Amino acid sequence: MGEGAVIKQQVVGKPKAVQLDFMPFKFCPGCHESLVWRALGEVIDELDIQGKAIACLDIGCSGVLMVGLAVDGLHCLHGRSTAVAAGVKRVLPQAICFNIGGDGSLCAIGAGHMVNVMMRSDPITTIFLNNSGYGMTGGQVAPTSLIGLRTTTTPEGRDVQSTGFPLHLSEIAATMLGTAYVSRVSVHTPANYQKARKAIKTAFQKQMDGVGYSLVEILCACPPNWGLSPLAANSFVEEKLIGEFPLGEFKNVDKIEYTVDPEINRVGRVKRG
Amino acid sequence: MADRRLLSGNEAIGWGAILGECKAFFGYPITPQSEILEFLATELPKVGGVFLQTEDEIAAVSMVYGSSMTGTRTMSATSSPGISLMQETVSLMAYLKVPSVIVDVCRFGPGSGMAQTSQTDYRQVTKGGGHGGYRCIVLAPSSSQECCDLVQLALWLADRYQMTVYVLTDATIGQSCELVDLKTRDFGALPDKDWVIRGLDARGGVRQGFHQHMWDYVGYHQDMNEKYREIAENEIKYEAYCADDAEVILVAYGYVSRMAKGAVDLVREEGLKVGLLRLITLWPFPTNTLRELGSRARRVLVVEHSSGLLVEDVECALQGKVPVHLLGIWGTHRRDSSGIIYPERIVEEIKQMESVA
Numbered sequence A: 001m002g003e004g005a006v007i008k009q010q011v012v013g014k015p016k017a018v019q020l021d022f023m024p025f026k027f028c029p030g031c032h033e034s035l036v037w038r039a040l041g042e043v044i045d046e047l048d049i050q051g052k053a054i055a056c057l058d059i060g061c062s063g064v065l066m067v068g069l070a071v072d073g074l075h076c077l078h079g080r081s082t083a084v085a086a087g088v089k090r091v092l093p094q095a096i097c098f099n100i101g102g103d104g105s106l107c108a109i110g111a112g113h114m115v116n117v118m119m120r121s122d123p124i125t126t127i128f129l130n131n132s133g134y135g136m137t138g139g140q141v142a143p144t145s146l147i148g149l150r151t152t153t154t155p156e157g158r159d160v161q162s163t164g165f166p167l168h169l170s171e172i173a174a175t176m177l178g179t180a181y182v183s184r185v186s187v188h189t190p191a192n193y194q195k196a197r198k199a200i201k202t203a204f205q206k207q208m209d210g211v212g213y214s215l216v217e218i219l220c221a222c223p224p225n226w227g228l229s230p231l232a233a234n235s236f237v238e239e240k241l242i243g244e245f246p247l248g249e250f251k252n253v254d255k256i257e258y259t260v261d262p263e264i265n266r267v268g269r270v271k272r273g
Numbered sequence B: 001m002a003d004r005r006l007l008s009g010n011e012a013i014g015w016g017a018i019l020g021e022c023k024a025f026f027g028y029p030i031t032p033q034s035e036i037l038e039f040l041a042t043e044l045p046k047v048g049g050v051f052l053q054t055e056d057e058i059a060a061v062s063m064v065y066g067s068s069m070t071g072t073r074t075m076s077a078t079s080s081p082g083i084s085l086m087q088e089t090v091s092l093m094a095y096l097k098v099p100s101v102i103v104d105v106c107r108f109g110p111g112s113g114m115a116q117t118s119q120t121d122y123r124q125v126t127k128g129g130g131h132g133g134y135r136c137i138v139l140a141p142s143s144s145q146e147c148c149d150l151v152q153l154a155l156w157l158a159d160r161y162q163m164t165v166y167v168l169t170d171a172t173i174g175q176s177c178e179l180v181d182l183k184t185r186d187f188g189a190l191p192d193k194d195w196v197i198r199g200l201d202a203r204g205g206v207r208q209g210f211h212q213h214m215w216d217y218v219g220y221h222q223d224m225n226e227k228y229r230e231i232a233e234n235e236i237k238y239e240a241y242c243a244d245d246a247e248v249i250l251v252a253y254g255y256v257s258r259m260a261k262g263a264v265d266l267v268r269e270e271g272l273k274v275g276l277l278r279l280i281t282l283w284p285f286p287t288n289t290l291r292e293l294g295s296r297a298r299r300v301l302v303v304e305h306s307s308g309l310l311v312e313d314v315e316c317a318l319q320g321k322v323p324v325h326l327l328g329i330w331g332t333h334r335r336d337s338s339g340i341i342y343p344e345r346i347v348e349e350i351k352q353m354e355s356v357a
Helices: A032-047 A059-065 A080-090 A103-109 A111-120 A168-174 A188-209 A231-242 B009-019 B035-044 B059-070 B080-096 B122-126 B144-161 B170-176 B217-234 B256-271 B286-298 B310-320 B343-356
Strands: A055-056 A070-073 A098-101 A126-132 A180-188 A213-219 A250-251 B005-010 B023-027 B050-053 B074-078 B100-108 B114-117 B137-139 B162-168 B177-183 B238-241 B249-250 B273-279 B279-285 B299-303 B324-328
Touching: A032 A059, A032 A126, A055 A080, A059 A098, A059 A126, A059 B249, A059 B299, A070 A080, A070 A213, A070 B059, A080 A098, A080 A111, A080 A188, A080 B023, A080 B059, A098 A103, A098 A188, A103 A111, A111 A168, A111 A213, A111 B059, A126 A168, A126 A188, A168 A180, A168 A250, A168 B059, A180 A188, A180 A231, A188 B249, A213 A231, A213 B249, A250 B162, B005 B009, B005 B080, B009 B100, B009 B144, B009 B162, B009 B170, B009 B177, B023 B035, B023 B059, B023 B310, B035 B050, B035 B100, B059 B074, B059 B080, B059 B100, B059 B137, B074 B144, B080 B100, B080 B162, B100 B144, B100 B170, B114 B170, B122 B162, B122 B310, B137 B144, B144 B162, B144 B177, B144 B217, B162 B256, B162 B310, B170 B256, B238 B249, B249 B256, B249 B310, B249 B343, B256 B273, B256 B299, B256 B343, B273 B286, B273 B343, B299 B310, B310 B324, B324 B343
Parallel strands: A055 A070, A055 A098, A098 A126, A126 A213, A180 A213, B023 B050, B023 B074, B074 B100, B100 B162, B137 B162, B249 B273, B249 B299, B299 B324
Antiparallel strands: A180 A250, B005 B177, B100 B114, B137 B279, B238 B273
16 A cells, blocks of 8 residues: 555454454464355354354353354353353343354254254254364364264274264254244355355344344364364365355345134143133 | 141142242152142243253253353252152253252152162262262251242242252151141342343343353362351251250151150150150251260160161261260161051161160
8 A cells, every 4th residue: 555545444354353362363274264254254244143142152162163253142062052051042132142153053953952942943043063073172082073084083984884974964953943044155255255244144133123033054174183284174175064064045034924723722731721 | 818728748848938938840650749730830931931841851851051141040840760860960050150959859869769768869869969079058858838838938049049949858747737828938138149140131142151160160169168068167057856855866757757756745645754856957967966965865866768878967967975875767667668657667766876875
């Protein structure tokens, strides 16, 4: 920028909802989480919900992400962020409640809570980071690990005879009547980043409109645990991860349609006087 | 006129929750606790409260944590295996200093056990329950009236000390029906909840740390020890029955304390100087009172529906200065899980103990 130049319009900058000094920046080189962090910050700014957002952070690298987001938050135990967010939303419906967790949190130890918030249509939003393994504990096999992937607990590669097949949470979510919005995105190219941002925004909008539960699954690179360079890990997302976990919007409804059968409503142990 | 009703202990706990201004309840069905859940499913929404039956006790206590963090008076109720399932989050709430009330209508254990009465959870709840070396206040009602009153006290204590308070009952107390005066209890003013999480707007945009003690774990345990001392100084509750001249002191809580009271009445008719220390707070434990009563007594008999859990604390308090006897689960009238300890069996134990002396 030349001497004397005046900034007339700021077209890029740090989102207001992103706070860099709360804790040191802790992500590994090539990790995609900082992009998710930025996307979340941008969406929170755009929707102007920083003051009423409550984030429930799960255990794992996804929890590290949350400390840099300048919104109110709750520290949750491994897998429980979904239930905690649902509890907060029940007593504080005006808050925008969301939880962030990885594949270990949401597909393994906390999978039961995921199915149940979908079933109950709790109007919360889940940001689900899928990096095909356990990040923070050092690269163990996850329900989402690709078949054949060499993890520290499947040293010869994920073997379906022993550890089964990758779990597709978004596809499951799309089959549940209680979900309002389900999308799988990635952040490995600028174009995909923009789609991810849009998906997160739509998911929050569904909650704000009171439609029901919303889920955004974000495919993330994990270079250290994949044993790949940042660049190679980025390509691995494109070439392999998306192959197993196709991107797309699996569900997007503005209203969840259902009927109550009055005949059924007359049956049951509790008699109405 | 006073509102007087015939209530089971479980219903009385539900009423205590309503009168104690509990505004959210999350729980999962388990015998012998389910009536609490069913009562609040109907009654809590009527007073603007939130009720939810969750997918399990882990979700229930997770929601208790989330709800309580918003400043809402929140509780849950379960029975023994459910108490085990909740412990990870009870430990988290101890660390983060979150108020909560959890009712344990104790059933027979270990394992899934049986749904009938027992006191086999004493050690678990009085020693915190989960990992990490924390404590929880434990209140032990012995009647429907006390169920109603002590749940209100539990809600107050939880807010007062920012911690989990257990209300430990048993299947006998939970399922027996008695007359209850439905009264709102006032325990005094409470500190402001300046720690609540309700969005940045509610706090003028100021962000709050997730962990108060993230960089000072030593400080956490020192602070908590200070708080535990304060609780032990101020909150111990017990009932001493015919204890002033007692040469034999019975120690019991819950339904067993009712049986022990009956035993005291029976042996007093025969001129035996027997008294009862009925524990209302199991933690904090009335160490000094027991020590004083023990110093005037020849012996102490602990009666409890377990293999001997309360007896450990009694022995610890008495420091070997008075002989301590135990009538445990073998004192029940049947060997299956429907057995209970009757006054006559306690009388028999007292007489046998005294004749050997």
